[in-house]
Amino acid sequence: MKFAVLVQEGPYHHQSSDSAYQFVTAAMDKRHEIIGVFFYHDGVINSSKLADIQADDRNITKRWSEVGEKGVDLVVCIAAAKRRGINDDVLAPGFRISGLGQLTEMAIKSDRLVTFGA
């Protein structure tokens, strides 16, 4: 099945980016296709490489970058990013900034769009 994923909440603050990551990796393990992960609202903060995470905690941004390395498109909404101080200078590997049109494409092209948020 072709999945698209929408992440609406910031990392560490909320479970949603953890749950989205677990979903994405589990789906890939079962040979489903993830056509993209779209980061919206505070979800855009998942893409910041400026976070400095303690060694005994999971590194949420790094985990997403690893997902990106496997060829999954990680798209950060430009409008939401601008409001929250996220731009290309702070973007971790594997992420790209683009518009809500990308979310539209994901919604149309996927078999299921799965939202992780409040």
Next chain:
Amino acid sequence: MSDVSKIMFVMRKAPYGTIYSFEGLETVLIMGAYEQDVSLLFVDDGVYSIKKGTDTTPLGIKNFSPTFRVLEGYDIEKLYIDKESMDSRGLTLDDFVVEPEVLDKEQIAKLMEEQDVLFPF
């Protein structure tokens, strides 16, 4: 599957306590340009998003409720409201900046079942 997807936005949250509703509306306006079958449903405190006469001046936040009126210009004409959410808040159709169709829970469940994509905001 046809070329046109049925996309429903579910506006669930109060408009000014958090940004969900405002950024949700931004998504609606973008998707309106993609010639899909877009609809909006107002439930729970989301019904306040379209309430007439809200004064946001003391909050120092722009009142975006009037923006819902321009949706018609984007060919987004399917607006629905949950009867129970409206009734329980003492609101009637006269209280809104737009004219949504009033649906009960069973009608909403049926409509959601028909959608290809649901966006909760």
